[in-house]
Amino acid sequence: xxxxxxxxxxxxxxxxxxxxxxxxxxxxxxxxxxxxxxxxxxxxxxxxxxxxxxxxxxxxxxxxxxxxxxxxxxxxxxxxxxxxxxxxxxxxxxxxxxxxxxxxxxxxxxxxxxxxxxxxxxxxxxxxxxxxxxxxxxxxxxxxxxxxxxxxxxxxxxxxxxxxx
Amino acid sequence: xxxxxxxxxxxxxxxxxxxxxxxxxxxxxxxxxxxxxxxxxxxxxxxxxxxxxxxxxxxxxxxxxxxxxxxxxxxxxxxxxxxxxxxxxxxxxxxxxxxxxxxxxxxxxxxxxxxxxxxxxxxxxxxxxxxxxxxxxxxxxxxxxxxxxxxxxxxxxxxxxxxxx
DNA sequence: ACTTATTGGTTGCATGAGCAACGGTTTCTG
DNA sequence: CAGAAACCGTTGCTCATGCAACCAATAAGT
Numbered sequence: 001x002x003x004x005x006x007x008x009x010x011x012x013x014x015x016x017x018x019x020x021x022x023x024x025x026x027x028x029x030x031x032x033x034x035x036x037x038x039x040x041x042x043x044x045x046x047x048x049x050x051x052x053x054x055x056x057x058x059x060x061x062x063x064x065x066x067x068x069x070x071x072x073x074x075x076x077x078x079x080x081x082x083x084x085x086x087x088x089x090x091x092x093x094x095x096x097x098x099x100x101x102x103x104x105x106x107x108x109x110x111x112x113x114x115x116x117x118x119x120x121x122x123x124x125x126x127x128x129x130x131x132x133x134x135x136x137x138x139x140x141x142x143x144x145x146x147x148x149x150x151x152x153x154x155x156x157x158x159x160x161x162x163x164x165x
Numbered sequence: 166x167x168x169x170x171x172x173x174x175x176x177x178x179x180x181x182x183x184x185x186x187x188x189x190x191x192x193x194x195x196x197x198x199x200x201x202x203x204x205x206x207x208x209x210x211x212x213x214x215x216x217x218x219x220x221x222x223x224x225x226x227x228x229x230x231x232x233x234x235x236x237x238x239x240x241x242x243x244x245x246x247x248x249x250x251x252x253x254x255x256x257x258x259x260x261x262x263x264x265x266x267x268x269x270x271x272x273x274x275x276x277x278x279x280x281x282x283x284x285x286x287x288x289x290x291x292x293x294x295x296x297x298x299x300x301x302x303x304x305x306x307x308x309x310x311x312x313x314x315x316x317x318x319x320x321x322x323x324x325x326x327x328x329x330x
Numbered sequence: 331a332c333t334t335a336t337t338g339g340t341t342g343c344a345t346g347a348g349c350a351a352c353g354g355t356t357t358c359t360g
Numbered sequence: 361c362a363g364a365a366a367c368c369g370t371t372g373c374t375c376a377t378g379c380a381a382c383c384a385a386t387a388a389g390t
Contacts, residue, residue, distance in 0.1 A: 021290075
C-alpha cells in the first residue's frame with residue numbers, strides 16, 4: 001500500500017496529498033454531514049436539500065420571495081423555482097402574488113408545511129448537536145468562527161456569492 | 166427584514182437559524198472553495214472534480230485501481246469509472262489489466278497526465294494557501310484538527326464511508 | 331470440482347442542478 | 361410618456377451523479 005518510489009522513469013514526486021488538502025477535506029466533511037442529515041429529511045419526509053432549505057428559510061422568516069430564498073440559501077434561482085413548485089404541489093407552501101410588484105410571489109408555509117418544519121427543525125438541531133458533541137464547547141465556537149472567516153474570504157475569491165447546493 | 170412576530174395565526178417560532186446551522190455553513194464553505202478551485206482545473210484544463218481527484222490520487226500514488234481511487238477520494242465507483250474513461254480518452258491516464266487479478270485494472274498517469282498534475286498541483290496548493298492566509302498559522306492547524314475530528318465522527322454516523330462528490 | 335457468494339468495473343435509468351433564453355413587470359432614462 | 365434596461369420567476373436543454381442491475385473474474389463453501 002505504500003508508494004513505489006522508483007518506477008521505470010523518474011517517479012513524479014508527490015506534490016499534493018489529497019487527504020491533507022483543505023478543499024478536499026471540506027468537501028468530504030460537508031458530504032458526510034449532508035448525507036447523514038439527508039437521512040432525516042429525505043427518508044422521513046421525502047425532501048430534497050433545496051426543498052429543506054426552502055422550508056427552513058420560510059420557517060425562519062414566515063414570508064419570503066423565491067429570490068430571497070435563493071440568496072439566503074446560496075442556491076440557484078432555478079433550483080429554488082423547482083423546489084417551490086414541488087413543495088406547492090405537495091401542499092407544503094403557498095404562493096401569493098405580491099400586489100405591489102407583480103413580478104414576485106410571496107411564499108409561506110401551509111399548516112402542513114409548518115408541521116414538517118416544527119418536526120424537522122428540532123431533529124436537525126439534535127443532529128447538529130450530536131455531530132459537534134465530539135468537540136468541546138470552546139472548540140465548537142472556534143470552529144464556527146474559523147469557518148465564517150474562511151467563508152467570507154472565499155466569497156471574495158469567487159466572482160460572486162452565488163452557487164449551487 | 167426582521168421577523169413578523171405576530172401573524173394572523175400564532176406565528177411559528179423560529180426554531181432554526183439556517184446561517185448558524187453547521188451543516189449549512191459547511192456546505193456553503195465547501196461550495197465556495199470548490200467553485201473557486203474549479204476555476205483553475207475546469208477552465209484551464211477542462212477537468213471535472215472527479216477527474217481532478219483521479220489525477221491527484223494517481224499523482225500521489227503512481228499506480229492504483231479504480232476502486233482504490235474511489236475509496237480514497239470518497240467517490241462513487243461509477244463516478245470514478247466515468248472519470249477514468251474520459252481521462253483515458255484524453256490520453257491522460259492508461260489502464261493496464263492486472264494479470265494477477267484480471268478483474269481489476271491498474272491505472273497510471275501518462276506523461277501528459279503527469280504534466281497536468283505537475284502544473285495543477287502547485288496551483289491548487291497556492292490556492293489553498295491563499296485561502297487560508299486569512300487565518301493565523303495556529304488557527305490553520307486548529308481548523309484542520311477540528312475538521313478531522315468532526316469527519317471521523319460524522320463517518321461513524323453514516324452507514325458507510327461512501328459518498329458523492 | 332462444482333456451486334454459490336463476493337468483488338471490480340461498466341452501463342442504463344432516473345433524478346437533480348446549472349445555464350441560458352424567455353415572458354411578463356417594473357424601473358430608469360431621456 | 362416611450363424605449364431601454366433591469367429584474368423575478370419559469371422552462372428546455374444538457375450534463376453530472378447516485379443507484380441498481382449486470383458481466384466477468386475470483387474466492388469461499390461443500
